[in-house]
Amino acid sequence: MKAIRVHQFGGPEVLRCEEIERPAPASGQVLVKVQAVGVNPVETYQRSGSNPSIRLPWTPGMDAAGLVESVGPGVTGLKAGDRVYTSDSLSGTYAEWTLCEAVTVHRLADSISFPQGAAVNIPYATAYRALFHRARAQGGETVFIHGASGGVGVAATQIARAAGLTIIGTAGTPEGRKLVEEQGGHHILDHRAPDYLEKAMRLTNGRGVDIILEMLANVNLAKDLPLLSKFGRVIVIGSRGTIDITPRDLMSRDADIRGMMLFNASRAELSGIHAALAAGLENGTLRPVVGRQMPLAEAAKAHIAVLEPGAHGKIVLLP
Numbered sequence: 001m002k003a004i005r006v007h008q009f010g011g012p013e014v015l016r017c018e019e020i021e022r023p024a025p026a027s028g029q030v031l032v033k034v035q036a037v038g039v040n041p042v043e044t045y046q047r048s049g050s051n052p053s054i055r056l057p058w059t060p061g062m063d064a065a066g067l068v069e070s071v072g073p074g075v076t077g078l079k080a081g082d083r084v085y086t087s088d089s090l091s092g093t094y095a096e097w098t099l100c101e102a103v104t105v106h107r108l109a110d111s112i113s114f115p116q117g118a119a120v121n122i123p124y125a126t127a128y129r130a131l132f133h134r135a136r137a138q139g140g141e142t143v144f145i146h147g148a149s150g151g152v153g154v155a156a157t158q159i160a161r162a163a164g165l166t167i168i169g170t171a172g173t174p175e176g177r178k179l180v181e182e183q184g185g186h187h188i189l190d191h192r193a194p195d196y197l198e199k200a201m202r203l204t205n206g207r208g209v210d211i212i213l214e215m216l217a218n219v220n221l222a223k224d225l226p227l228l229s230k231f232g233r234v235i236v237i238g239s240r241g242t243i244d245i246t247p248r249d250l251m252s253r254d255a256d257i258r259g260m261m262l263f264n265a266s267r268a269e270l271s272g273i274h275a276a277l278a279a280g281l282e283n284g285t286l287r288p289v290v291g292r293q294m295p296l297a298e299a300a301k302a303h304i305a306v307l308e309p310g311a312h313g314k315i316v317l318l319p
C-alpha cells in the first residue's frame with residue numbers, strides 16, 4: 001500500500017510517499033480502508049521531533065474516515081464494509097489502509113461524507129473536552145472562541161451553539177469570519193483588529209466572558225485575563241511559545257487558567273465524548289467543514305498549509 005513515511009524528524013520535506021506492506025488485524029484490531037485523512041497541527045509538531053517516543057520510520061496520523069476492510073479475532077460490533085472514522089491508529093492514518101484498535105474505530109453516520117468524517121476526531125473531541133470536561137460550560141454562559149475559524153474553533157462553535165451558549169468567535173480573515181458566522185457564532189470579531197478585545201467586552205455589557213477557548217495562548221493569554229468575568233476560566237488549547245501574564249488579573253476575578261490536552265483523556269472519557277459526537281453528527285448539529293482536499297502524496301504541502309494563517313475549516317488528504 002502507499003503510505004507517508006518519516007525516516008528522520010525534520011521539516012515537511014521528510015514526509016515521503018512510499019510503498020509498504022499492508023498490515024493485517026490481530027486480536028482486537030480493525031483494518032480500515034482509508035478514504036480521507038484529517039491533517040492536524042499536532043502531526044507537524046510530531047514530524048519535527050516533538051515526541052521522542054515516536055519510533056522511526058513512522059507514518060503520521062490518528063484521524064481518518066473510510067470503510068472497515070477486515071476485523072481481527074474478538075472484535076464485535078464492526079464488520080467489513082462499515083463506514084467509520086478513527087480516533088487513533090496503530091500504524092498511522094496517512095496511508096491507504098490503517099490498523100486500529102477496535103475501541104478507536106467509530107461508526108460514521110451516512111449523512112457525513114468521508115472527508116467530513118476525517119475532520120471529526122481531534123477537532124471535535126478537543127472542543128467537546130475543552131468545553132464540558134475542563135470549562136464545565138453551562139447553557140446561558142458566554143464563550144469567547146479565540147481562533148474560531150480552524151478545525152477546533154469550528155467544532156467548538158457548533159457544539160457551544162447546540163448547548164445554548166452565547167458565542168463570540170474570532171478569525172483573522174473575512175472568509176474565516178464568514179465561516180464562523182455560518183457555523184453558529186453570535187458575534188464575530190477580527191483577532192487582527194486593534195480594538196477587538198474592547199468590542200468583545202462591550203458585547204458582554206462590561207461583565208466579561210465566562211469561558212475563553214484559547215488557540216494561541218503565547219500570543220493572547222495576557223490579553224484574555226482582563227476579558228474574563230468573575231469566576232471565568234480560560235482553557236489553553238493551543239500555544240506555541242511563552243508569555244508574561246499579570247496574576248492579579250486572575251485574583252481579582254477568582255478566575256482560572258486551565259490546560260487541556262486531548263491525549264490526557266481517559267478511555268472512559270473518550271467513549272463518552274464519541275457517543276456525544278455520534279449523536280451530534282447523526283442529528284445534524286455537528287457538520288464538519290472541509291476547507292481543502294489534497295492528494296495523500298502532497299502531505300508535505302498540507303503540513304505547510306495547516307500552520308499558515310487564514311484557516312477556514314479542515315485540511316484533508318485523499319489516498
Ligand code: NAP
Nearest residue numbers: 041147149150151152171172176238260261262309310311
Ligand atoms: P487550525 O485549523 O490551523 O486553526 C488555527 C486557528 O488559530 C485559526 O482559527 C486561526 O485563525 C487561529 N489564530 C491564528 N492566529 C490567531 C491569533 N493571533 N489569535 C487567535 N487565534 C488565532 O488549527 P486547529 O486544529 O484548530 O488547532 C488550533 C490549536 O490548538 C493548534 O495550536 C493546535 O496544535 C492546538 N490543538 C491542541 C489540542 C489539545 O489537545 N490541546 C488539540 C487540537 C489542537 P485565522 O487563521 O483566521 O487567523
